[in-house]
Amino acid sequence: MRRLPLALLLLLLAQAPALAQFGPQGPPAVGVVTAEKKPVTESAEFTGRIEAVNRVEIRARVTGFLQERAFTEGQEVKAGDVLFRIEKPPFEAALEQAQASAASAQATLENARIALQRARELRQTGYGPQVNLDNAQAQERTANAQVLGAQAQVRTAEINLGYTDIISPIDGKIGRATYTPGNVVSPTLTDPLAIIVSQDPMRVVFTISSRTAVELRNRYEPRGGVNAVVVRIRTIDGRIYPQKGRIEFIDTQVDRNTDSLLIRALIPNPRLREAMSGGAGDRELIDGQFVSVFVEGAEPVPAIVIPRAAVLQDQGGNYVLVVDADKKAQRRPVGLGQTIRDQVVIENGLQGGETVIAEGLQRVRPGQEVNAAPAGAPPPGSRPPGAPAAPSGGPGGGTPAGGRQG
Structure with a gap:
C-alpha cells in the first residue's frame, strides 16, 4: 500500500520536464507568392459546331432514266466534274425536231419577205392595192415571230440535252448517291441525288450569351475588335487543332429565346496526308461535328497571375489574403479571369507586387x-531532398530538429 503513492510521484516527476517544453505558440507559418504581371493569352471557351461554307444538293433538271453514276461515294470532286448521266437519245431527238421546226419557220419567213417585196413594187407602180401591201407586211412579221419562237425551242432543247450530264457546281466532298442507275429521276423528286459539301476552309459556328458578348467587345474593341482575336478549336479526342481561325460574321440580332448571339469563324481544313495511291488525302474537320471553341487574344497581354489555390470564396465572393507591412494577413476581394492550368488571372483587386498567401490558408x-x-x-528544420540524414545518438541522446549539439 505504501508503494502506490511513491509510484505516482515518480510518474509525475518523469512527465514534468516534458510538460515544461510546451509554451505559447508563435505566428502560423504560411507560404506566400508575389502577385506579378505576366504575359497572358486571354481565352474564352464555348461549344460550337463545324459547318461547310458551301453545301449543295445535286438534283436532276430534266426527267429521264439515270444511265450512269460517274463518281465514287465519299470522294472529293471539282467544279465541272460529271457526276451523273441521264439517257440522252430522247433529248437528242427533241433537239433535232426543234431544229427542223426552226428551219421550216425560216423558210416561211423568206417566202413572206419575197411576197412583201412584190407587194411593195406593185404598190409603187399603182397596180397593187394598199390592202395587199398591208397583208404582206403582217405575214412577214408573223413569220419572223415564228422563227424567233422556233429558235427558242432549239435553245431549250439544247439546254435540256446539256442537263443530261449532271455536273458538280463546286469543289467539295460528295456523299452517298440516293439513286442508282436505272431509276427515273426528275426535278420533282423529294430527295436529292447526292449532297456536296465544300472542304477548305470550314466554318466554326458557336453562340455566346449577350453578357459575354459585351465583355468580349469591351475587352478587344480598343485593340482592334475581331482583328485582335483568333479562334482555336479542340476536337472530341481532346487535341487542340493546329490551325487558327478568324471571325467572319457576328449576327445582328440576339436570339430572344436564349439571349445568345451567333458567331461564325473561318478555319483552314487542309489535307492530312496524300493517299497511298497518289490520290487526295483525308481532312480532319467534318461538316456537322461538335468542337470546343476558344476565342483567344491575338497578342499576349500583361496580367496579374497567382496560384488558383490562393483564392478563397465565401458569401461575399472571391478573395485572397495578403501580408501587409506589419506581417499581418489582410483580406482583399478580387475578380477572377480565366484559369490557366493551376494559375488564375486576377482582373481586379490586386495592383501587382502584393504578397499573397498561397499555402497554410x-x-x-x-x-x-x-x-x-x-x-x-x-519548413524550418526539414531536411532538403538529397541531403544526408542527421547522425543519431544513443538511446535518449537524439538532437531536436534544428537544434545544436553541445
Whole structure:
C-alpha cells in the first residue's frame, strides 16, 4: 500500500520536464507568392459546331432514266466534274425536231419577205392595192415571230440535252448517291441525288450569351475588335487543332429565346496526308461535328497571375489574403479571369507586387500575424531532398530538429 503513492510521484516527476517544453505558440507559418504581371493569352471557351461554307444538293433538271453514276461515294470532286448521266437519245431527238421546226419557220419567213417585196413594187407602180401591201407586211412579221419562237425551242432543247450530264457546281466532298442507275429521276423528286459539301476552309459556328458578348467587345474593341482575336478549336479526342481561325460574321440580332448571339469563324481544313495511291488525302474537320471553341487574344497581354489555390470564396465572393507591412494577413476581394492550368488571372483587386498567401490558408484568419516564407520552400528544420540524414545518438541522446549539439 505504501508503494502506490511513491509510484505516482515518480510518474509525475518523469512527465514534468516534458510538460515544461510546451509554451505559447508563435505566428502560423504560411507560404506566400508575389502577385506579378505576366504575359497572358486571354481565352474564352464555348461549344460550337463545324459547318461547310458551301453545301449543295445535286438534283436532276430534266426527267429521264439515270444511265450512269460517274463518281465514287465519299470522294472529293471539282467544279465541272460529271457526276451523273441521264439517257440522252430522247433529248437528242427533241433537239433535232426543234431544229427542223426552226428551219421550216425560216423558210416561211423568206417566202413572206419575197411576197412583201412584190407587194411593195406593185404598190409603187399603182397596180397593187394598199390592202395587199398591208397583208404582206403582217405575214412577214408573223413569220419572223415564228422563227424567233422556233429558235427558242432549239435553245431549250439544247439546254435540256446539256442537263443530261449532271455536273458538280463546286469543289467539295460528295456523299452517298440516293439513286442508282436505272431509276427515273426528275426535278420533282423529294430527295436529292447526292449532297456536296465544300472542304477548305470550314466554318466554326458557336453562340455566346449577350453578357459575354459585351465583355468580349469591351475587352478587344480598343485593340482592334475581331482583328485582335483568333479562334482555336479542340476536337472530341481532346487535341487542340493546329490551325487558327478568324471571325467572319457576328449576327445582328440576339436570339430572344436564349439571349445568345451567333458567331461564325473561318478555319483552314487542309489535307492530312496524300493517299497511298497518289490520290487526295483525308481532312480532319467534318461538316456537322461538335468542337470546343476558344476565342483567344491575338497578342499576349500583361496580367496579374497567382496560384488558383490562393483564392478563397465565401458569401461575399472571391478573395485572397495578403501580408501587409506589419506581417499581418489582410483580406482583399478580387475578380477572377480565366484559369490557366493551376494559375488564375486576377482582373481586379490586386495592383501587382502584393504578397499573397498561397499555402497554410486554413491556419490563418484576417488580421492575424503570420510567419511568411516563399511558397514551396521546406519548413524550418526539414531536411532538403538529397541531403544526408542527421547522425543519431544513443538511446535518449537524439538532437531536436534544428537544434545544436553541445
